[in-house]
Amino acid sequence: MIPVSNQSLPGPTPFALSQITGTQTLVHQIDLATYEQFRQANDPQFFFRNLTEHFRQQGRLVIHLWDDVARAKPDVVTSRLRALAGDSVRVPARLTKARRIDKPTAMVFLDQNHLQVAMASKYKYGLWLPKRYFRVLPPDFLDPQTAIADELLVAVATFSQPRTIPRDGRPFRSYELVRFANRLNCTVVGGFDKLLKAFATEHHPDDVMTYADRDWSDGRSYERLGFERIGETDPQLFWLDPQTNVRHYPHRINDTTDLTPIWNAGSIKFVKRFVGADPRVCPLH
Numbered sequence: 506m507i508p509v510s511n512q513s514l515p516g517p518t519p520f521a522l523s524q525i526t527g528t529q530t531l532v533h534q535i536d537l538a539t540y541e542q543f544r545q546a547n548d549p550q551f552f553f554r555n556l557t558e559h560f561r562q563q564g565r566l567v568i569h570l571w572d573d574v575a576r577a578k579p580d581v582v583t584s585r586l587r588a589l590a591g592d593s594v595r596v597p598a599r600l601t602k603a604r605r606i607d608k609p610t611a612m613v614f615l616d617q618n619h620l621q622v623a624m625a626s627k628y629k630y631g632l633w634l635p636k637r638y639f640r641v642l643p644p645d646f647l648d649p650q651t652a653i654a655d656e657l658l659v660a661v662a663t664f665s666q667p668r669t670i671p672r673d674g675r676p677f678r679s680y681e682l683v684r685f686a687n688r689l690n691c692t693v694v695g696g697f698d699k700l701l702k703a704f705a706t707e708h709h710p711d712d713v714m715t716y717a718d719r720d721w722s723d724g725r726s727y728e729r730l731g732f733e734r735i736g737e738t739d740p741q742l743f744w745l746d747p748q749t750n751v752r753h754y755p756h757r758i759n760d761t762t763d764l765t766p767i768w769n770a771g772s773i774k775f776v777k778r779f780v781g782a783d784p785r786v787c788p789l790h
Contacts, residue, residue, distance in 0.1 A: 508590040518556060519543055522567075525590050531560060531567040532586065534575075537747055541765065553770040554740050557719050569720040569770055573750040574620060581620050584689045585721070596641055596659055598695035601632040603703035606661065614661045619686040620721070626663035626683045628708065630700045632693055634659050646690070660693045661686055662700040667710070680708065682715035698730055705779060712778045719770035732775035740768040 509523040509532050516522045519542075521534040533556065543549060553569050560567045568586070575582050587593055606629050614631070615623035633656040639647065651657060665681040685697055693699075701713070716738070717724035724734060743752040744764040753764070 508587055508592060516556075517559065525568075525586060527590055529565050530589055531565055533567050533569045535569060535571045537572045537745075537765065540572075540767070544766075550740055550742075550768050553768060554719065557770045561723065566723050571720075571767070573745055573747070573752070577750045578620055580689055581618060584618075585620070587690065588687075588692055593692040594642060594646060594690055596634060596638075596691060596693045596696075598632065598693050598699040600638045600641065601634050601659060601693065601696070601699070602656075603630060603632055603699050605629065606631040606658070610658070611661055611663055614658055614688075615663070615684050615686055618661075618689055619684055621684070621718075624663070624683055627666035628664040628680075628704060630662050630664075630703055631658050632660040632696050632700060633657065657688075659688045659691055660696040660700065662697065662704070664704055664708075664713070667708075677711045678709070680704075680710045680713050682713055697726070701730070701777075710779055712776050714774065714776040716772040716774055718772055722773075724773045724775055727775045727777075730777065732777045734773055735776050736774045738772045738774065740771045743767050743769070 508526045514522045514524060514531070516531075518533065519539055520536065523532045523534065524530070525532060533553075540549070543552075557567055557569070568589075570582065584593070608625065608629065610631065611629040612623045612625070634641075635656050636654065639652070639657070647657070662685045663683045665683055667678040667680050669676045669678055671677070682701075685700070687693055687696065704710075705713070715727065715732070717727060719737075724732070728734065742755055743766075744755065744758055744761050745752050745767050746764055748763075752767075758764075
């Protein structure tokens with residue numbers, strides 16, 4: 506069950522606007538029928554970014570919940586919204602073990618637990634909860650097969666191969682955090698930080714950069730871990746197939762017949778510099 510109020514709030518939008526129970530976070534529910542009418546009379550390219558900024562100035566986060574996303578990944582959507590409401594199984598990262606995982610393990614986990622399409626990445630790390638700590642989980646959290654396993658994968662982070670730039674006679678190594686996800690209905694407290702440290706210990710990056718999707722995030726979780734906000738990207742155009750709920754990047758499709766152009770709210774670019782990195786250097790990605 507999605508933890509939002511039943512009453513639609515007033516706002517500068519034709520779409521339903523609700524509040525996550527017990528928070529100041531808003532859920533902007535974008536149904537495709539209303540969107541189709543809206544875009545016939547308006548240019549939607551910057552509408553969602555501007556609405557995000559409108560509420561940001563009021564100190565509020567707005568989640569743009571598109572109908573195709575809610576239909577394609579209902580369990581992930583519900584898990585994310587429940588976590589924002591504080592309704593999530595909390596697992597201390599200190600109970601877990603961080604280690605490299607293989608591509609199939611990472612891809613399956615991300616497909617099941619991340620809103621966006623799972624992408625192949627060079628480096629993949631997971632947090633595993635040993636069986637002796639299954640006691641911190643509710644009795645109904647594990648299915649019978651998982652309950653007899655020796656450990657449980659509870660979070661995954663993936664990273665790109667480095668982009669290397671010569672600087673002062675040495676290579677400056679910049680990586681990208683590509684994906685991070687907790688297990689459904691679970692929040693590993695300190696989990697992202699632990700995975701990032703495991704990656705940094707092995708690969709010694711000068712910096713790690715990433716993007717926060719403004720449809721769902723304002724990037725505060727990155728800032729708490731020492732990431733610096735260094736810029737924003739414009740809203741991204743996708744071509745949506747309303748029959749399959751599949752989004753296509755413009756450069757990957759030729760025929761847009763019967764497809765709907767939609768724009769997200771853009772992204773925020775963050776970078777975390779590590780000890781020894783030159784703070785004046787910020788490679789562009």
